[in-house]
Amino acid sequence: MAFFMDLxxxxxxxxxxxxxxxxxxxxxxxxxxxxNFAQGDLVMFGGYIAAAGLSLYHLPLWVxxxxxxxxxxxxGFAVERGVLRPxxxxxxxxxxMVTIGLALVFQGLAAMVWGAATINVPLPIPxxxxxxxxxxxxxxxxxxxxxxxxxxVLFAYFFRRSRMGIAMRxxxxxxxSAMSVGINVRIVFALSGAPAGLAxxxxxxxxxxMLGVDTHLSLVGLKVFPAVILGGLxxxxxxxxxxxxxxGVESVAAGYIDPYVxxxxxxxxxxxxxxxxxxxxPYGFFGREIIERV
Amino acid sequence: MINRECxxxxxxxxxxxxxxxxxxxxxxxxxxxxxxxALPLAADSHKMAIINLIGLASVGAIGxxxxxxxxxxxxxxxxxxxxxxxxxxxxxxxxxGMPFWIGLPAGGAVAAAVGAFFGIPSLRIKGLxxxxxxxxxxxxxxxxxxxxxxxxGGAQSSIYVPTPTFFGWEINNEYRRYFxxxxxxxxxxxxxxxxxxxxxxxxxxxxxxxxxxxxxxGVDIFKYKLLSFAVSSxxxxxxxxxxxxxxxxxNYEHFILSTSISYLAMIIIGGLGSVLGSVFGAVFxxxxxxxxxxxxxxxxxxxxFTYFTIADFLANLRLIIYGGLIILFLAIEPEGLYRMWGxxxxxxxxxxxxx
Numbered sequence: 001m002a003f004f005m006d007l008x009x010x011x012x013x014x015x016x017x018x019x020x021x022x023x024x025x026x027x028x029x030x031x032x033x034x035x036n037f038a039q040g041d042l043v044m045f046g047g048y049i050a051a052a053g054l055s056l057y058h059l060p061l062w063v064x065x066x067x068x069x070x071x072x073x074x075x076g077f078a079v080e081r082g083v084l085r086p087x088x089x090x091x092x093x094x095x096x097m098v099t100i101g102l103a104l105v106f107q108g109l110a111a112m113v114w115g116a117a118t119i120n121v122p123l124p125i126p127x128x129x130x131x132x133x134x135x136x137x138x139x140x141x142x143x144x145x146x147x148x149x150x151x152x153v154l155f156a157y158f159f160r161r162s163r164m165g166i167a168m169r170x171x172x173x174x175x176x177s178a179m180s181v182g183i184n185v186r187i188v189f190a191l192s193g194a195p196a197g198l199a200x201x202x203x204x205x206x207x208x209x210m211l212g213v214d215t216h217l218s219l220v221g222l223k224v225f226p227a228v229i230l231g232g233l234x235x236x237x238x239x240x241x242x243x244x245x246x247x248g249v250e251s252v253a254a255g256y257i258d259p260y261v262x263x264x265x266x267x268x269x270x271x272x273x274x275x276x277x278x279x280x281x282p283y284g285f286f287g288r289e290i291i292e293r294v
Numbered sequence: 295m296i297n298r299e300c301x302x303x304x305x306x307x308x309x310x311x312x313x314x315x316x317x318x319x320x321x322x323x324x325x326x327x328x329x330x331x332a333l334p335l336a337a338d339s340h341k342m343a344i345i346n347l348i349g350l351a352s353v354g355a356i357g358x359x360x361x362x363x364x365x366x367x368x369x370x371x372x373x374x375x376x377x378x379x380x381x382x383x384x385x386x387x388x389x390x391g392m393p394f395w396i397g398l399p400a401g402g403a404v405a406a407a408v409g410a411f412f413g414i415p416s417l418r419i420k421g422l423x424x425x426x427x428x429x430x431x432x433x434x435x436x437x438x439x440x441x442x443x444x445x446x447g448g449a450q451s452s453i454y455v456p457t458p459t460f461f462g463w464e465i466n467n468e469y470r471r472y473f474x475x476x477x478x479x480x481x482x483x484x485x486x487x488x489x490x491x492x493x494x495x496x497x498x499x500x501x502x503x504x505x506x507x508x509x510x511x512g513v514d515i516f517k518y519k520l521l522s523f524a525v526s527s528x529x530x531x532x533x534x535x536x537x538x539x540x541x542x543x544x545n546y547e548h549f550i551l552s553t554s555i556s557y558l559a560m561i562i563i564g565g566l567g568s569v570l571g572s573v574f575g576a577v578f579x580x581x582x583x584x585x586x587x588x589x590x591x592x593x594x595x596x597x598x599f600t601y602f603t604i605a606d607f608l609a610n611l612r613l614i615i616y617g618g619l620i621i622l623f624l625a626i627e628p629e630g631l632y633r634m635w636g637x638x639x640x641x642x643x644x645x646x647x648x649x
Contacts, residue, residue, distance in 0.1 A: 105618055271433050
């Protein structure tokens with residue numbers, strides 16, 4: 001039981017980090033209905049900027065982190081305006097392909113600017129794990145989980161309560177009606193990329209600290225898909241729930257199955273869960289069900 | 295295909311569906327075939343290798359286009375289905391000593407079965423959800439081949455295959471491999487071209503255009519979706535098996551997610567819903583990295599760099615240009631090279647007397 005709890009709790013902590021990456025994805029999907037295959041690469045880019053600031057230029061954290069976040073917001077804005085917005089209304093294949101093209105550009109660009117070697121993101125957090133009820137927990141995971149939860153709550157609040165958040169939801173729902181009640185759709189679109197960039201930036205710092213930053217960091221983005229499918233593509237709380245489930249499942253599955261099959265369970269267990277979810281509840285836990293009429 | 299098609303005034307549906315709209319078309323196909331057969335006379339071994347790669351890619355791309363372009367089911371797991379075909383062929387040839395002409399269809403058949411299985415979710419989900427489900431297929435198949443020792447053969451998951459022979463004729467250099475690849479390619483092309491004109495092909499297109507409406511006019515959606523997955527995966531399997539015999543090794547690293555993505559890029563750049571477009575796309579995507587290396591290297595030489603000092607830079611630049619071209623292409627010509635080809639042909643249809 002202690003073994004299970006150890007796996008499970010650590011899985012949930014990792015899961016909250018997945019949730020943060022998934023959040024960036026959901027934010028873009030909510031605003032533009034574009035499924036963003038470059039999400040992992042945005043995270044990687046955030047990680048690279050943070051790592052470059054902290055490790056290469058030796059900036060203090062309180063300078064590097066805000067600079068990184070500002071740059072990521074600008075990047076999110078640019079990506080939305082330059083690449084994703086022209087795609088609204090295009091067939092799914094084209095959208096997928098363009099964001100994949102974007103991902104390739106990001107990977108090439110990052111490796112070209114900062115080199116192929118792995119860079120660390122040093123954070124002033126102790127490495128020594130502490131023990132709670134016989135479970136080993138490393139402090140960085142707790143900090144990361146706290147950051148992620150904080151951001152999720154913030155964004156959930158933003159979409160529920162704030163004027164801008166409600167306007168964004170309205171535009172995502174129906175652009176024409178939103179326009180007719182006086183919402184400036186252009187501004188809403190322009191701003192929708194920014195929170196996604198912000199979430200990706202935070203994701204980049206925490207993931208970069210855990211795994212080190214190189215182009216492989218973008219693989220984190222692949223785990224986003226099971227998470228968002230489970231939670232529902234357009235739901236902020238769904239991103240959290242999906243991320244937690246993915247984290248928990250992969251950790252427990254890896255702990256129990258890996259010794260028998262020689263590793264790799266982590267990478268495919270979440271996808272099995274996802275297929276099952278797709279079979280029984282394709283729009284996820286909190287996603288909006290699409291009803292089709294001819 | 296390459297001839298002018300002026301003076302075509304169809305009065306029957308049959309005539310409209312014809313592969314050869316004018317008598318000249320037959321001659322032009324014949325000429326094309328002759329050129330293809332005579333190609334080895336004009337190319338050295340290195341060029342033959344590139345041509346063979348294009349051929350291999352074409353088969354896979356045509357398969358994916360049947361599924362994505364004609365039936366409208368986006369697949370990100372095409373590489374995995376190729377992997378299934380590749381390993382099936384390798385196991386048959388390396389462990390049971392089967393010749394390649396059994397391995398090829400067997401690879402296709404097993405891949406078709408696996409593909410149809412992973413097509414089952416398409417009954418309930420579509421669009422981007424399906425794309426993600428096929429992404430799962432990619433990872434699950436890759437994992438199985440890597441971790442089930444019987445399939446992958448343990449470490450590295452590589453199976454070496456003996457040189458394929460055709461009645462004592464060893465297929466051991468690029469020229470001979472060309473004559474292994476070419477017939478498969480031509481067969482794949484003709485079969486696809488005929489499939490999409492048939493009742494089945496029309497059912498595929500109906501599902502793509504509006505699945506609910508297709509169901510109402512009596513198309514059994516589930517059956518045809520699965521069939522489309524099976525046919526597409528059959529192509530993928532044959533292409534994978536062909537890879538195996540071409541490289542004389544089956545290795546999963548040739549068929550990872552990025553392979554699936556580049557096949558998707560091929561059919562989008564070539565033109566969705568066009569068999570000829572798939573071939574165009576295969577040519578484009580296969581040649582792109584090769585041409586890029588030449589061009590960038592040439593420019594670098596002008597500034598006095600050697601290849602080795604810029605190898606890293608080159609690899610990254612290739613990635614950027616590749617991604618950038620995909621984005622640019624979709625922005626400028628979303629319907630792909632096939633559409634461009636059509637425009638050129640239309641322009642010359644009445645040339646030089648167009649008004």
